[in-house]
Amino acid sequence: MIEARQKLMPVYSPPDEVFERGEGARLFTESGASYLDFIAGIAVNALGHVHPAMVAALKDQAEKLWHTSNMFRVPAGEQLAAKMCEATFADRVFFTNSGTEAVECAIKTARKYHWARGDKDRYEIITFSGAFHGRSLGAINAGGNPNYLEGFGPPLPGFTHLEFGDHDALRAAISDKTAAIFVEPVQGEGGVRALPEACLTGLRTLCDEHGALLIYDEVQCGMGRTGRLFAHDWAPDAAPDIMAVAKGVGGGFPFGACLTTEATGQVMQPGSHGSTYGGNPLAMAVGSVVWDTIANDAFLAEVRRVSTVMVQGLKSLADSHPDKVEGITGKGLLVGLRLKAAPKPVQQACRERRLLTGVAGQNVLRLAPPLIITDEDVREAIGIIDAALDSWEIAT
Numbered sequence: 001m002i003e004a005r006q007k008l009m010p011v012y013s014p015p016d017e018v019f020e021r022g023e024g025a026r027l028f029t030e031s032g033a034s035y036l037d038f039i040a041g042i043a044v045n046a047l048g049h050v051h052p053a054m055v056a057a058l059k060d061q062a063e064k065l066w067h068t069s070n071m072f073r074v075p076a077g078e079q080l081a082a083k084m085c086e087a088t089f090a091d092r093v094f095f096t097n098s099g100t101e102a103v104e105c106a107i108k109t110a111r112k113y114h115w116a117r118g119d120k121d122r123y124e125i126i127t128f129s130g131a132f133h134g135r136s137l138g139a140i141n142a143g144g145n146p147n148y149l150e151g152f153g154p155p156l157p158g159f160t161h162l163e164f165g166d167h168d169a170l171r172a173a174i175s176d177k178t179a180a181i182f183v184e185p186v187q188g189e190g191g192v193r194a195l196p197e198a199c200l201t202g203l204r205t206l207c208d209e210h211g212a213l214l215i216y217d218e219v220q221c222g223m224g225r226t227g228r229l230f231a232h233d234w235a236p237d238a239a240p241d242i243m244a245v246a247k248g249v250g251g252g253f254p255f256g257a258c259l260t261t262e263a264t265g266q267v268m269q270p271g272s273h274g275s276t277y278g279g280n281p282l283a284m285a286v287g288s289v290v291w292d293t294i295a296n297d298a299f300l301a302e303v304r305r306v307s308t309v310m311v312q313g314l315k316s317l318a319d320s321h322p323d324k325v326e327g328i329t330g331k332g333l334l335v336g337l338r339l340k341a342a343p344k345p346v347q348q349a350c351r352e353r354r355l356l357t358g359v360a361g362q363n364v365l366r367l368a369p370p371l372i373i374t375d376e377d378v379r380e381a382i383g384i385i386d387a388a389l390d391s392w393e394i395a396t
């Protein structure tokens with residue numbers, strides 16, 4: 001018999017372990033082996049696996065109504081949008097099923113905004129090296145990673161890619177054709193790189209000077225991940241005009257959103273955009289629980305506290321493995337251990353010791369645990385990474 005696994009499009013190459021069940025920060029295989037999950041479905045399971053309140057909300061909604069499409073009102077979505085607006089810069093929300101779709105909505109809204117003001121040639125979007133905005137044609141063109149663009153036809157016009165941190169290039173590139181600057185406050189895939197807070201404030205000022213919009217991709221770094229509700233909340237006076245979110249906002253249910261100010265959101269009129277599933281009752285039921293839990297000062301303070309414990313632990317690893325570790329990057333509970341060679345062997349050595357981690361950029365071991373981890377979980381993870389680093393015969 002053919003192996004069913006080979007019937008999947010081979011865009012992923014997962015390890016052999018199969019997880020059957022989850023609970024909090026733990027995953028269990030079919031044979032009952034327990035793993036500590038410090039990647040959380042790539043920063044998705046913000047409240048851990050099988051959170052009781054999320055399960056209850058999903059079950060309850062599943063017995064009432066699954067889907068009507070946006071032809072009809074979804075009151076839970078209206079209420080969730082109102083809460084999101086109350087707690088953020090935003091006045092309008094569009095619900096999606098994924099981060100990529102939230103990004104598409106953000107790009108379309110930015111361009112439509114200028115078009116609606118009669119500025120039809122102002123469609124240029126500026127992004128930065130190491131950016132990741134998703135895998136649709138629009139998103140790979142925004143991201144500009146040549147590996148993701150190769151083979152998929154000519155690059156789309158209207159995207160300018162600059163070196164991360166090159167202020168002179170940015171000043172030279174921004175013009176009256178610039179629709180928006182588009183940036184992740186903390187780059188995820190690109191290597192867990194946090195943009196300095198002053199840079200976010202600087203981008204806001206630069207956009208204002210040139211009549212350009214500021215778009216944040218907080219798909220990975222948002223929703224409590226950095227210890228503030230959104231990563232840009234760390235920076236003073238750096239609110240965006242548009243923000244894409246996903247991953248953590250659904251906590252494991254496919255759900256994202258594009259948040260906008262009134263001035264930008266109101267250009268999206270009937271017919272401008274849409275989604276069959278976006279904001280459906282199941283997503284709204286789960287998303288409301290996630291929002292109510294994380295958009296809470298005490299919850300976020302605890303994320304910041306655990307984050308300092310984790311960063312201290314990682315710093316001690318950097319001190320004890322100076323030949324293998326270059327430093328720590330990231331923010332809150334989106335943290336990278338920058339290694340002196342490609343991180344896959346360390347990731348594998350961790351997995352063999354029952355700790356799940358991710359990788360990012362060229363040389364970063366990425367940690368994005370559920371936001372509900374305990375000090376004990378952190379100590380266990382640090383111990384395993386320590387052992388994995390010990391066992392690593394770094395190729396030079």
Ligand SMILES: *Cc1c(COP(=O)(O)O)cnc(C)c1O
Nearest residue numbers: 098099100132133134188219220
């Ligand atoms: C994961 C991610 C996306 C894409 O989200 P999907 O849900 O996979 O479509 C976009 N931007 C950033 C920063 C991400 O981390």
